Amino acid sequence: MKIVDTHLHIWDLSRAAYPWLENDTSILNRTWCIAELEHARAAAGVTHGMLVQASGCREDTELMMETARNTPWINGVVAWLPLTDTRQTQELLETTYLQEPYFKGVRHQVHDEDDTRWLLQPAVINSLKFLARHGIPYDFVGVLPEHLETALEVAERVPDLRMVFDHLNQPPISTGETFGRWGTLMKAAARHPNFYAKISGLGTASGNFAGRTADHISPYVAYVLEHFGAGRCFCGGDWPVSMLADDYAGTWQTITHILGRLCNEADQEKILYDNACRFYNLSTL
Structure with a gap:
């Protein structure tokens, strides 16, 4: 069975700035390149991959594009764009990225912004409307219920924009809550046909992940499948962040084990x- 890992990161501390890594004392605070993943990728059975932005700068995007061009199994890049500057966003798209075969989507690390309503700024909304006109999807990375509320407002203002909730917008796995405010808002989001759910990052979701197993994660995957359906969910490994909880092959073993219990083969x-x-x-696959 072919597998697309839709959520991989790389970063090079000599090439770009990664503010979220400042003062980080974990294994993440070093350069991570895609070559490190080759053996584990084969063991996990992953056949295709997508690189997702890790910093709000063009240097990070150029690193991903360069890596995609030189890595046969990488098929696309979810890039960063200066969404608060609609004119610059439009110019970069028209002069550069719309001609780039590996450019497949856009993301901004809204979970690192102080304002949970960051996406609702008029200039950002205008930029998102431009993405929608060109059929470019948006990766939404939230961690709070307030982020989900913002996403729902974005969907009302830009109804043609396809969006996916990275890491299912941090379900309350660590508390075992079923399913609380997260569940109510995800159910509401599922009623919008252009919202998708990315089953990723759940090994580290909400912290407190020591000893986390498929049994802890499975109820939240089942809930999302119930409401979004099998036609609007896909998966990502979230490497190397996922290494904080499990190795790459183990992460994918958990994902495929859960799906095997919940879904038929089709x-x-x-x-x-x-x-x-x-x-x-990804029409070229």
Whole structure:
């Protein structure tokens, strides 16, 4: 079975600034390159991959593009754009990224912004409308219920924009709550046909992940599948951040084990491959 890992990161501390890594004392605070993943990728059975932005700067995007061009199994890049400057966003798209075959989506690290309503700034909304006109999807990375509320407002203002909730917007796995405010808002989001759910980052979701197992994660995946359906979910490994909780092969073993329990084979193929190809316009695979 073919698998698209829709959520991989790389970073090079000599090439770009990564503010979220400042003062980080974990294994993450070093340069991570895609070559490190090759053996584990083969062991995990992952056949295709997407690189996702790790910093709000063009240097990070150029590093990902360069890596994609030189890595046969990497098929796309979710890039950063200066969304608060609509004119510059439009110029970069028209002069550079719309001609770039690896450019497949856009993300901004809204979870690192002080304002949970950051995306609702008029200039950002205008930039998102421009993405929607060109069929470019947006990766939404939130960690709070307030982020979900913002996403719902974005969907009302830019109804044609396809968006995916990275890491399911941090379900309350660490507390075992089922399903609380997160569940109510995700259920509301599922009623919008252009919202998708990315099953990723759940090994480290909400912290307190020591000893986390498939049994801890499975109820939240089941809930999302119930409301979004097998046609609007896909998966990501969130490497190397996922290494804080498990190795790469172990992360994917957990994902495929959960899907094997919850889905038939046809739905597994959708979630592991088909839906990602459709969402990110990976027509060349």
